[in-house]
Amino acid sequence: MKTETIARLWGGDLEPIRYLGANDAEIKKLLSKQEHNRQILEAVLDANAKTLLDKYVDSADDYAGALTEQSFCDGFCLGIRIMVEALAGSEQII
Numbered sequence: 001m002k003t004e005t006i007a008r009l010w011g012g013d014l015e016p017i018r019y020l021g022a023n024d025a026e027i028k029k030l031l032s033k034q035e036h037n038r039q040i041l042e043a044v045l046d047a048n049a050k051t052l053l054d055k056y057v058d059s060a061d062d063y064a065g066a067l068t069e070q071s072f073c074d075g076f077c078l079g080i081r082i083m084v085e086a087l088a089g090s091e092q093i094i
Contacts, residue, residue: 016072 008014021027038057042050
């Protein structure tokens, strides 16, 4: 039996990463601060240092993406375990 949410996730109608922090004021503030600080840093760097900064930012983005994906998976698994424990005492079949 598939649920509406699982079907929407599978079909691509739900994209949790698209909304990551979109409505969070603190995340927006941190992103703005990060962009501002990068602009200041780029203004004082030579071409070689800017290339190095770009490589660093790319690797930091890759790390953050992998960490975010793993956090989502861990949270999803934890949610499933909580649900199983909650239903374990009932007569419902999972």
